[in-house]
Amino acid sequence: MKNNIIRLFLCICLLSSSMAMGQQQINEPFKIGTESFMLNGKPFVIRCGEMHFARIPRAYWRHRLKMAKAVGLNTVCAYLFWNFHETSPGKFTWEGQADAAEFCKIAQEEGLYVLLRPGPYACAEWEFGGLPWWLLKKKDIKLRTQDPYYMERCRLYLKEVGRVLAPLQITNGGPIIMTQVENEYGSYGSDKEYMLKTRDYLKEAGFIVPLFSCDGTVQLKNDVQKDIFAVVNFGNNPEAAFKALREVQPTGPLMCGEYYPGWFDSWGAPHHTGSNDHLIKELGWMLDRNASFSIYMIHGGTSFGLWAGANCQPYTPETSSYDYDAPISENGNATPKFDELRNTLKKYLQPGEVLTDVPAPIPVQKIAPFNLTAVAPIMPQLSKPVLSDTTLFMEDLNQGYGMMLYETNLPAGAKRKLDFTEVHDYAEVFIGNKLIGVLNRMKNEHVINIPELSKPAKLRVLVEAMGRVNYGYYLPDRKGLQGEVYSITGEEKVMLKGWKHYSIPLGEGNPQFKYSAINTIPKLNGPGFYKGHFKTNSKSDFYLDMRWFKKGVAWINGHCLGRYWNIGPTQTMYVPGVWLNNGKNEVVVLDLHRPAAARLQGLDKPILDSLTTSEIISSNHRKAAQKFGNNQNSLIYTGAMENTGKWQTFTFSPKNGRYLALEAINNFTGDQFAALAEVELLDEHGDQLPRNSWKVVYVDSEELKGNDGKSENLFDLQYTSIWHSQWKDLAPKYPHQVVIDLGSKTTIGSIKMLPRQDMETGRIKEFKVYLANQLFNGL
Structure with a gap:
């Protein structure tokens, strides 16, 4: 009898223990073990690839996710860009192109888990690294620090992220298995308390899945925190990188948070590519050791609108094309790199996994050359200036993106120089209506020669804001003229005052200017908008050939395609077929200079590597x-x-x-x-x-x-x-x-x-x- 009681007691204990373990698996379907990730109680290797829903037309989200699944991935990594969702303080957008929850749901439907990277800082060659421009309206703000205002805005943003996306964690049956805390903070600072507060904001927002941080091998020591899992970013030599990771995190699964198959492009520099053999060899090395990875990027896409960022120092803005030489091309089709990657990953599928079929390619078309027939000169149509004795930043005018015209009077006198201190980022300088020169921040130009003036004249400076710096210590990148403007004649130095400021905001939606027939303004040498139309009955993709134009922004049916610049390397702009109308389609092109011809055409292949000058990068x-x-x-x-x-x-x-x-x-x-x-x-x-x-x-x-x-x-x-x-x-x-x-x-x-x-x-x-x-x- 006594033995039976003992046996019954042991059975009850075992049953209770089993139930507890089962309950733990239910509550923690994904967790980080001492040697591997655990998914539903079994070891799991994360085969991940990054793609950004903001860089993919919403109508193509499912196609791109199907491509990621078909290449052999089981997870997709998704950045959130704070400035894409909170365009002004307290006003959040989660609909349409910004519907992050829908992107995650589609990923789950296609058999993919999600690594969420909500920021608040992202980098990603995105405008201002994902930070909202309106933070810069506070002149003394200290970004990515414990600055009280900055931290409070981060807390409010992450709380909103939690409201929208915390319900999609794997603990609730959703696809999100891990969430990142900040991004590559060790490359910027070493304030551990800042990282811990950001972690706490995510917990407060409802994120209970494992939290992780990432950084490069050199910066890891600044980034590692208690209860935040560390992964390492690299594009080569995984053995050395994982050795550096083990020095700061002795146990846990090994993971590369960003593995680079290519690289991003900047204006005036050659198009970047990455070796296919290198990619396959190193991913194979990782998989042979059960190391997890995320390929940055599996699909780059396009920084539509004015969302492309810039690096500094020196200031180097990035192209709108974010092709990245990724396995999935800018318009979503398979590349040779895709095929080789698929053949490799199929050898490492986990029990029960099968490769899905590769989706049919997105069709492409050509558009015959067509002329733009109307033009809207910019400067004659500006009104309602803001007056100030000194020059103001674009942010001072409550403007986030686009251009500004600065205007003041110059007295008559001898030849002189004007020193603008700094120009952010590209300025055309006019005396009256005559263009006398260009100042380019990429070349650190801020001084220009002024000819002798026999009478007082109007000085006009049109400043184009390109991408805000997205990486490093120069993040506070306010736009416009930076500081005082001086007229210098010999030893005499006089500050110019009495400025008029005209805002020219740009972005989604066609700019509203009055157009005239192009043949009625044959000698326009200033900036202007050019408008025309083409017809097609196909909604296939194409690449808008910009080689007749020089520098500016383009729109198709009100969708902003991004920036173009004839210096290269990019000479085309990706046009998603889903943005086309059956029949008549409208094109608007802003050009800062007079184009060689107001003409466009559509190509069925992009031009990604055509530099027309090395002056920008060589100087x-x-x-x-x-x-x-x-x-x-x-x-x-x-x-x-x-x-x-x-x-x-x-x-x-x-x-x-x-x-x-x-x-x-x-x-x-x-x-x-x-x-x-x-x-x-x-x-x-x-x-x-x-x-x-x-x-x-x-x-x-x-x-x-x-x-x-x-x-x-x-x-x-x-x-x-x-x-x-x-x-x-x-x-x-x-x-x-x-x-x-x-x-x-x-x-x-x-x-x-x-x-x-x-x-x-x-x-x-x-x-x-x-x-x-x-x-x-x-x-």
């Missing part, structure tokens, strides 16, 4: 007669780097100067190539010196054709971009030099350098550092 860094000479009297340090991908710091007695030269003597592989990711300078106290005024004035060799190896990459805050000496057409031998104008005399006590991250080739070994108050001999 004449080396003239034919220039050669770095004997500058031993300016030598301040000689040293050698280690053959690793880690930051390396070299300290010396503090020196003062304006011009810094870095001379690479040799590398670790014994060939002629030099490559370096980043350079930072520290003052005599060990504090980092700002880099916003740096400018390359000489480089002996930089690769501008085969890849984006420009010398400005040394201080662009992007650890994956590099300065690379030439290799495509020429391959000059060592030594290699880069000379940087620091903007003013500066005291330097240390130099920090980050070797290239992706491979050993070109990693500098021995080097020298020079510092002088005047340009070096030979330059």
Whole structure:
């Protein structure tokens, strides 16, 4: 009897334990184990790919998700862009193109789980990194810090995200299995309390699935927090990256949060591509070790509207095409990279999984050349200016995107210069109605020569705002003229006052201007909107060929396609067929300059890699007669780097100067190539010196054709971009030099350098550092 009682007691205990475990599995259908992710109690490898619903026409969401499933993925990663949902304080949009919940529901219907990345900061080469422009109306705001106003707005935003998306967590039967806290914060700061508060806001908003953070291998140490699972971002060498992850997170499954199959494009730089073999080899390496990953991007899409962002420093705006050389092309079709990836992933399916069929390709069409027949000059139609003694930012006028016209009077007088301090981002300068020059932030231009004036004249400055900076320390990127404007004649310097400000907002919906027949205004040399029509009975996609136009924005039937610029590399604009009408379709093109012809056509293939000039990215860094000479009297340090991908710091007695030269003597592989990711300078106290005024004035060799190896990459805050000496057409031998104008005399006590991250080739070994108050001999 006693034994029976004992047996009954043990059975009850086992049953209770089993029920408790079952209940735990119900409450935690997805969790993070010590060695692997667990889905419904079984080990689970996340095969994920990123795509952004904001960059895909809503009518194509299901098609793109079907493509992701068909290539062999089981999860999709989805960013939310705060500025896409809260366009003004407290006014949220979750309908139409912004219906994030519907995107997640469709993903689940197509057999995909979701990794949610709600921000508040995203980066993603998106305008302002996803932050709302209206935050900048508060002049003293400190972004991505514990600034009280910033944190309160983040809390309200994330609470709203929770209201809409927390019900779609896997714990409620939805597809969301993990949610990210902020994004790559270790690349920006190291305030652990800030990250923990952001985590708490997500919990307060109702997110109970595991929370995670991500960053690059070098920055992980700044990002890792208690109870926030860490993943690592990289585009190469998973073994080294996961080793860095293990140093900060000894247990748990290994995961790459962003694995790069290609890269984004910027205006004036070559189109980026990524190796198919490299992608397949490294994903295979990860899968052989049960490591999870998310491919950034599996499908890039398009930054429609004015949503494309910019990098800094130097200022480099990104193209509207976000093709990314991804496995799924900009218009959603399979590429050779897709086919190779599908063949690889089918070898790693989990029990019960099968590959779904690849959806039929989205059809494309050609549109015969057609002329635009009407034009609306901009400046004659502006009215109701805002008056101010000094220049105002666009944000001061409660304007988020578009252009502004600044107007004041110039007195008669001799030739002079105008110094605008800074221009954000592209300005046309007019005296009366005559264009006298252009100022381009990409080239750090802010001074222009004014001819002699026999009588007072009207000064007009039309400023186009391109994308706000989306990455790094220069996020507070207000638009328009930055600071005072000075008229300089000899030694005399006079500040211009009495400014009129005209807003020209742009975005979705056709701009409302009065048009005239184009043949009635034959000599328009200022900015204007051009309008025309074409007919088609097909709703197939096509690519609008912009090669007759120069720089501006285009619309189809009121849908803003984005920006174009004839410098390249992109020369076409993707037009989704679902935005077309049967029959007549309207096209509006804003061009800042007079086009070669007011003509357009539709192509069935994009032009993604056609640079018309290298001036933007090269800026004449080396003239034919220039050669770095004997500058031993300016030598301040000689040293050698280690053959690793880690930051390396070299300290010396503090020196003062304006011009810094870095001379690479040799590398670790014994060939002629030099490559370096980043350079930072520290003052005599060990504090980092700002880099916003740096400018390359000489480089002996930089690769501008085969890849984006420009010398400005040394201080662009992007650890994956590099300065690379030439290799495509020429391959000059060592030594290699880069000379940087620091903007003013500066005291330097240390130099920090980050070797290239992706491979050993070109990693500098021995080097020298020079510092002088005047340009070096030979330059």
